Amino acid sequence: MSSVSPALRDAVQTWLNTRRALKGASDNTLIAYANDVHGFLGFVAQHKGGETGLIALTSLTITDMRAWMASLRREELTSCSIARKLSSVKSFFRWLGEREGFEATAVLNARAPKFQAKLPRPLPVEATRDLISALQLQSSEPWVGARDVAVVTLLYGCGLRISEALSLTMADAPLPQVLRITGKGGKERVVPVIDAARTAVDQYLKACPFASNEGPLFRGVRGGALSPRLIQKVMQAARLQLGLPASATPHAMRHSFATHLLAAGGDLRAIQELLGHASLSTTQAYTAVDARHLLDVYEKSHPKSASNST
Known part of the structure; x- marks a missing residue:
């Protein structure tokens, strides 16, 4: 980063600190933001042939933005990855422009490459039961x-996300009727615990040779905290045994939770709160219920539709 002026490096750090303080961004998210923005600034320095400072950023053109994205394609990055990097850069420039009083028009008007978002693949209900x-x-x-x-x-x-489940401690046992879960970005949500989950945890604790009054709830074979990789491996073995697709991963259980709830008539906004999503569109992407079913749920639950049927 020697090609970037000290003032600009300080600006990036201040922006990251702001994202942490105001948006509650996680460490992993901040690292991704930093890598994306520093990578862009490094490209600008090389592309312009000199140290990158504020003046250089105010004179960027749409041609410069296209050159940057073309360089990313040459690195064989996917359209999804390029779109994410562009989003990070736009966020930084929006903040920087407001702070320094300039219009980052070329950056903010740059279009991300189109890509087909990968839809989640929840399992059918029976397959989920068989897998467990x-x-x-x-x-x-x-x-x-x-x-x-x-x-x-x-x-x-x-x-739950796998990281959320494995972050539970002995202080959470026996599991209560509801859990307070701290998810991405430090956001807290309240999650009801079904009887089957409480029973499964109770049975595990009765058999676990390392159970104690403190420490992680879920232990490895040597008594330490359980690694997510071990759950991934055991699910891989189980799905191979049952002939299930490779998409049957720990995270697919979370997709399945949302999809099966919605299919049973659950409220989409309630499911959004249970998952801890900031955006309803994210929750919609998590589900794989067809449009006909969504319309049926809407017609049965919307006040106007309900009144027309009476």
Whole structure:
């Protein structure tokens, strides 16, 4: 970053600090933002043939933006990755323009490449049940099998991310009727715990040789905190045994939770709150219920539609 002026480096850091303070961005998100913006500034310095400072940024053109995106394509980045980097750069320039009093027109008007977003692939209800049952059979240690069942039941029954499930501690046991979960960006949400999840965790704790009054709820075979990779591996073994697709991952349990709830008539906004999504459109993308079913739910639940049917 020697090609970027000290004042501009300081500006990037101030922007990142602002994102953390005002938006609650996680460490991983901030690292991604920093990499995206620093990468862009490094390209500008090379493209313009000199140190990049504020003046250089105010004179950027749409041709410069296209040259940057073309360089990313030569690195064989996907359209989705390029779009994400552009979003980071736009966010920084929007903030910088407001602070320094200039219009970052070329940057903000740059169009992201079109891409087909990958839709999540939740499992059918019966396949989900079969997968959870098969987890018990993947280990010769009964308590390990009970542990794996408990973790995945939480993912499916409560819509948790794997990191959220594995962040639970012994202070959370026995599981209450509701859990307070801190998700991405430090956002807290309240999640009801179904009976099946509480029972699965209770059975695991009764069998676990490392259960104590403190420390992580879910343990590895040596007593340390359980690695997400181990849950990924045991799910891989189970899905191969059942002939399920490679998309049957721990995160697919969260997709399945949302889709099955919506298919059963659940309210989309309530599901949004359970998942901890900031945007309703994100929740919609998480579900795989067809448009006809969504219309049926709408017609049955919307006040105007309901009044017309009476």
